[in-house]
Amino acid sequence: MKLDNVGDEELLQVRQLLYEQTGLSFEGSQWTFFKRRILKKIEESKFQSVRDYISYLKFDRRALEELKDLYNLLTVNETYFFRETPQLNALTDTILPEILAKKRSFSPRSVRIWSAASSNGSEIYTIALLLKEKGLINPENSFSLQGSDINTEVIARARQGLYNDADLRNTQEPLKSRYFKKQENGYQLCDDIRRMATFNIINLFLPQQTGTMRGMDIIFCRNVLIYFDLESKKKVTKHLYDSLVPGGYLFLGMTDTLFKVSNLFLLKPLKGVMVYQKPEGGKE
Template sequence: MTSIGAAAAAGEISDADFDRFRSMFYRKTGIYFEDSKRYFVDKRLKERMKQTGHTLFKSYFTFMRFQASGDELQSLVNAMTVNETYFFREDYQFETMCRHLMDELDDMRPAGEDLRIWSVPSSTGEEPYSIAIYLLEYWKGLEHRDVEIVSSDIDTSVLEHAKRGIYSKRSVQNIPLTMRQRYFTQHGNEFHLCSDIKDSVTLCLANILGAEVPGRFRSFDLIYCRNLLIYFDDDSRRRAAQVLYDALKPGGYIFLGHSESMSRICSLFKVKKFGDVIVYQKPTNEGAFR
């Protein structure tokens, strides 16, 4: 009976196991899994246990935490992060960028200085590449002002996808046909993004709450941080808000997802509206620009 009971328990994840994993993952990423996410978490953990040859959670957890290379922790992060996106998602924000913000930032910054945009998380690349396409199509300031686009994510698998630049019909369905033909080549059911757009974006691995981020991500004029803060608890949101604030130049702007509000997180930013579009601005200090 003992051996049968032990076999039945193999691969099962107890409440204590779930709490132990949840605490570790929160410390590493800032992402907190509510009890309602238990099925999703257990399923992903069991998949990783099977892939690595572990039948007991305890042995897998020990292996993952103390593996010298950190490869399994990264694989687990990849498995636990959700990446649902497509080109021109919430395109009213891209329109506001081109119609209002870019000209304002252009006037604000010294001549010859690049305007810098940070897109986080990059996911599979649709957001940063949408930014690049919108700027090329709709912002005439590119004739005299260069723009640098940097995009980061915690998930190595989506970054590799973004670097390949190959997308499904669903991913590109919101792009007008003439524009799709201009920036993509179709191969069966795949749409391959042109190299000019891919080369215009710098993709990199980073955790927004990681110790290295404040030193690496600085002096941005515009940040897109959409649908990321919803995965954090209140403390992680406040920490992320400070990171984003520090990463912006004075007068710079940040876009959040439509269901997110910076005003409920911190009071560092000024709220500005362009029509129905809400944007958050780091307060200006004229002496910082010129």
């Protein structure tokens, strides 16, 4: 059904409903993206008007599945293996040796790493590949690698471990041939690496969901905060802070910043990149 003469006022109500659930603001240039996708979704549905759709989202008990569909429709999932290499170098050359040295009295030395907006899994699997290549997968160490996203479709894809050329555009050929098997429909990640990571559906805006991810030594939350307004950024950042152990590290995107967002973290320059660290005396 084609919707004609839909005003922004009704669409703003849809945006507000989603904002209350996710903290995603869809402002500026994202507003056009939001309107286009929402209108297309409603037109392809059984609803006669945007007002009917709003009523359904507000009052129908079945609306939870519809909201999940909207999360899938409206979240951006552009990522690839070995993205932002300088940060990965800081992880393997500085941060991991430091954390493992602190845990030298433990057997095995357990390290927990969370990719908090993991999309199709390429970020957490990149870390798994690096651990393997650096010889850190051994009886002395135990790594827990966890990925999460609000988007159920990309989590399903992450669990499958099937990728295309664009996903592997920054992956060196020796690594590609060693850990991926070429198939008709893409490149299948080998089972040894795939088994190293687990994935869950988590909404970073909701503390009851992020609260299940405590005790993390390292969190990656790259290129995510740009989709939140200031208040939502503060809330999400506090959730990430609470999930880290004292002394734990937070990686944001290379252009992300916590300026005016949070003063809870220490800003630490490492190998040409800036990393955020929870103070050693910070509450877990």
